[in-house]
Amino acid sequence: MTGVLPSQAIETMIKRGEINGSPSVEAAQIQPASLDLRLGTMAYRVRASFLAGHGQSVADRLNEFEMHRIDLRDGAVLEKGCVYVVPLMEQLDLPDDVSAVANAKSSTGRLDLLTRTITDGGVEFDRIKPGYTGPLYAEICPRSFSVLVRPGMRLNQIRFRTGQAVLSDDELNLLHAQSPLVDGPAVIQDGLGFSVDLQLPGSDLVGYRAKPHTGVIDLERIGEYDAHDYWEEVRTTQGRIILDPGAFYILVSREAVHIPPEYAAEMAPYLAMVGEFRVHYAGFFDPGFGHDAAGGAGSRGVLEVRCHEAPFVLEHGQVVGRLVYERMAQVPEQLYGSGIASNYQGQGLKLSKHFKTKA
Numbered sequence: 001m002t003g004v005l006p007s008q009a010i011e012t013m014i015k016r017g018e019i020n021g022s023p024s025v026e027a028a029q030i031q032p033a034s035l036d037l038r039l040g041t042m043a044y045r046v047r048a049s050f051l052a053g054h055g056q057s058v059a060d061r062l063n064e065f066e067m068h069r070i071d072l073r074d075g076a077v078l079e080k081g082c083v084y085v086v087p088l089m090e091q092l093d094l095p096d097d098v099s100a101v102a103n104a105k106s107s108t109g110r111l112d113l114l115t116r117t118i119t120d121g122g123v124e125f126d127r128i129k130p131g132y133t134g135p136l137y138a139e140i141c142p143r144s145f146s147v148l149v150r151p152g153m154r155l156n157q158i159r160f161r162t163g164q165a166v167l168s169d170d171e172l173n174l175l176h177a178q179s180p181l182v183d184g185p186a187v188i189q190d191g192l193g194f195s196v197d198l199q200l201p202g203s204d205l206v207g208y209r210a211k212p213h214t215g216v217i218d219l220e221r222i223g224e225y226d227a228h229d230y231w232e233e234v235r236t237t238q239g240r241i242i243l244d245p246g247a248f249y250i251l252v253s254r255e256a257v258h259i260p261p262e263y264a265a266e267m268a269p270y271l272a273m274v275g276e277f278r279v280h281y282a283g284f285f286d287p288g289f290g291h292d293a294a295g296g297a298g299s300r301g302v303l304e305v306r307c308h309e310a311p312f313v314l315e316h317g318q319v320v321g322r323l324v325y326e327r328m329a330q331v332p333e334q335l336y337g338s339g340i341a342s343n344y345q346g347q348g349l350k351l352s353k354h355f356k357t358k359a
Helices: 007-016 058-065 106-110 169-178
Strands: 019-021 035-038 042-046 066-071 076-078 083-093 098-104 113-119 133-142 147-149 154-162 192-195 205-210 231-235 240-243 248-257 263-269 299-307 312-315 319-327
Touching: 007 019, 007 154, 035 083, 042 058, 058 066, 066 076, 098 106, 098 113, 106 113, 106 299, 113 154, 133 154, 192 248, 231 248, 299 319
Parallel strands: none
Antiparallel strands: 019 083, 035 154, 042 066, 042 083, 076 147, 083 133, 098 154, 113 133, 192 319, 205 231, 205 248, 240 312, 248 299, 263 319
16 A cells, blocks of 8 residues: 555554553544544653654663653643653554654644654654564743643544655646636645635624733643633734734635545645744644535635734735645544544634634
8 A cells, every 4th residue: 555544554553553551542532534642640751842853762862862851641741841851652663665744733732832853863753663572752932822631642644655645737637627726716736726815704802912921721621611712802803903913813714625535735834935933733634624524515625824923914815834744544434523522624714622612
């Protein structure tokens, strides 16, 4: 099989011992085209973010950079602005032809909770070479909110693939002609471009900006927090906003995105030249996202935006990112949103699942 491995292939990898966990991997961790990863029982506060590097283990590098250890078993707060490394409950013993890529889960990204996966011998974040055997670690840096975490929480996810599965622009154009990938003209250049919506119908509310001084968010508490305690509303009637350096925003794409069941997608930066901001933290789009048969009817992409060095004017319709589409090795037995309690199917502008939805 060539392509992104579906849920049924992940189940087979677990049975073969190519993916294993302590405790054992649970069925609820398996998504249509990825596997959720669980936090272990210990967090290491470190002086700085790091990669293990060739021939070195993460454990060895922790000996260099560790400041103190935090037992997570009774719950512990990871402080805003600090960097932590948490051993994960999962380990890998990948075949030589299987590689992997990890990313933050959607709810993690929407809290500005920078979460990346590191491995022994790793020279890149979130990229795991074919045939890797060894442990997995999550590097966690809360950027806007301090968070309460416990063992077993799932902040990031991993996707497995064999061979080269990325669609070329010609293949994307053909696919869009057969099954529209967005609800308007498709901007296809090194992937499918998407733009920001700053003229939402019937409202001048176009996004949210994280407040700088807030309380702790317990990641187990779903739908319990008042958004006004943590977010400022961003409103405009002019179709533009000014991003402040260092601020974190939740915005939404103008396009309603469609991921056919035979494909998966990953959000990638557009071009550094278009502005001093980053537009993604949680970048996996599962097969069935926005798909009519899975209850999507097109779903907007939520944009997690952080401005960097200088204030920047963001205009309605400005292209800010791209989706890279990949073939699935097989169609997943379960699609996103279809009977698996997906939180963001059919979404528009939406905060993470921890916040109350308005009646």
